[in-house]
Amino acid sequence: MTATDLEVVQESIYDHPKYYDLVFGADCAAEVNFILACAKRYATGKVRKLFEPACGTGRLLVSLAKQGYEVAGIDLNPKAVAFSNQRMRRGGFPESAWEADMSDFTTRKRYDVAFNTINSFRHLHTEKQALGHLRSMGQCIRKGGLYLLGVHLTPTTANPSETESWSARRGNLAVNTHMWTIDRNKRTRIERFGIRFDIHTPSRSWRIEDVLVLRSYTAPQMAKLIAAAEVWECVETFDFHYEIDEPVEVDAACEDVVYVLRKR
Ligand SMILES: C[S@@+](CC[C@H](N)C(=O)[O-])C[C@H]1O[C@@H](n2cnc3c(N)ncnc32)[C@H](O)[C@@H]1O
Helix, strand or coil, rough: CCCCEEEEEEEHHHHHHHHHHHHCCCCCCHHHHHHHHHHHHHHCCCCCCCEEEECCCCCCHHHHHHHCCEEEECCCCCCHHHHHHHHHCCCCCCCCCEEECCCCCCCCCCCCEEEEEECCHHHCCCCHHHHHHHHHHHHHHHEEEEEEEECCCCCCCCCCCEEEEEEEECEEEEEEEEEEEEEECCCCCCCEEEEEEEEEECCCEEEEEEEEEEECCHHHHHHHCCCCCCEHHHHHHEECCCCCCCCCCCCCCEEEEEEEEEEC
């Protein structure tokens, strides 16, 4: 069967947590180690309670719960929340995710460290939503606690990467993923990306096609936003290699950046 023979559905990839998890779950250990290393190095006081806005399938929450941390998360997608809660239950932990919009939410508890590692923040399409998010996170995190915010920036001295492909396999399930740029509007800072999952099992091959709409940030736009929230001090920056001993300096050529923000 050729790729063009595949049965195609136009659906949100986030409505398919099982495939999403296989495609994006590979880097879990590196992310978990990095989150905990940042907590140890940059947070003041003890770190016991962790929070993830846009937690998706809960892949990071459950890994951190297994290490003894109390975890919680929110996500806009009910299927992702249900998947995350089911996974927590199966691991013997309390259900800890609930549906909420990360641009405007409050939590009853205060958490020590929060993380948002793979670009989910760019799903917020306006400055108002982005500021609302940083301020909501300020309410959620205690003083001296951290917010680790991972963002794919738009470089201003180099051309941004336009396509990406990768594959993931678990048992009889294989998912080939391709992502490409549809358009970038410099004025509105809204970018659209096509993404498809080609899913192969012994009994069926099919394709999910989706369009991701993301807001773009250059390094100065991101710095301005963080300052405008008046909640966070940026104490360090890293790239997506997650090497705790190799911080990076954010410059005009940088693409993948994790901001280590500490609550004032
Ligand atoms: C790229 S996934 C990341 C999931 C998870 N953080 C991870 O690392 O696997 C982006 C997630 O953001 C969620 N999302 C998008 N907009 C949101 C919003 N306004 N509030 C909360 N979650 C949102 C989507 O439902 C999706 O689960």
